[in-house]
Amino acid sequence: MRLPEYLAMNELESLIDSRQVWRVQSDVDEPRDRVEATGHAALDSVLPGGGWPRSAVSELLSNGTGSGELALLWPLLARLTAAAEPVVLISPPAMPYPAAWRGAGLTLSQCHWLDVTGREALWATEQCLRAGCCAAVVAWLPQADARAMRRLQVAAASGETLAFVSRPVGRLEEASPVSLRLRLHRHGEAEILKCRGGWAPVKRIAFGGGG
Numbered sequence: 001m002r003l004p005e006y007l008a009m010n011e012l013e014s015l016i017d018s019r020q021v022w023r024v025q026s027d028v029d030e031p032r033d034r035v036e037a038t039g040h041a042a043l044d045s046v047l048p049g050g051g052w053p054r055s056a057v058s059e060l061l062s063n064g065t066g067s068g069e070l071a072l073l074w075p076l077l078a079r080l081t082a083a084a085e086p087v088v089l090i091s092p093p094a095m096p097y098p099a100a101w102r103g104a105g106l107t108l109s110q111c112h113w114l115d116v117t118g119r120e121a122l123w124a125t126e127q128c129l130r131a132g133c134c135a136a137v138v139a140w141l142p143q144a145d146a147r148a149m150r151r152l153q154v155a156a157a158s159g160e161t162l163a164f165v166s167r168p169v170g171r172l173e174e175a176s177p178v179s180l181r182l183r184l185h186r187h188g189e190a191e192i193l194k195c196r197g198g199w200a201p202v203k204r205i206a207f208g209g210g211g
Helices: 009-017 069-082 098-103 118-131 146-159
Strands: 056-062 087-090 111-114 136-140 162-168 180-185 189-195
Touching: 056 069, 056 146, 069 087, 069 136, 069 162, 087 118, 111 118, 118 136, 118 146, 118 162, 146 162
Parallel strands: 056 162, 056 180, 087 111, 087 136, 136 162
Antiparallel strands: 180 189
8 A cells, every 4th residue: 555645654653553554574674783682582582683672762551560561671671780781760650679679680789760750751761861871771651742752762762772661551542653662461461562673463472470
């Protein structure tokens, strides 16, 4: 189908997210040097290149805390912090519990927590991504709209930083400019809604427990 030239980009993104239109899959998968393994074999097996896209935003949609966002990210964050690479948490919904993080293999001295909210949280996330001094930035941004997400996507590319943004599942119907979009379900399951460079599988992928 040839799309009319006047179709706005946000309308196109909306159609892609609703699966009414599909991106053409490239003959070449995302290069493996442009991704970071998630640490979950089932998820890596279906993601383009086999992992989280670098220099890009991965969006995590959920019903709130306890949907597994930490369990999903812990293998990556443990690997990064063990290599003395800093990660930043911005506006987490609850104070991180050190014993649980240590138990997941994270080096706490490489974890930095910014307790900010609202516009300050959006600003802090964008600045951390642009700075390029963080291995990964994890932000909980329920207030972020499509325009803010686009700015964060550009900032992640500029700073060559892994970015993860958690938003409520109520944002599901909004178009999203991010490279990877997942919906998290209870009992450690993820549904890939959008992934650049490949088809989004229909089935849910089990990755582990809640957190």
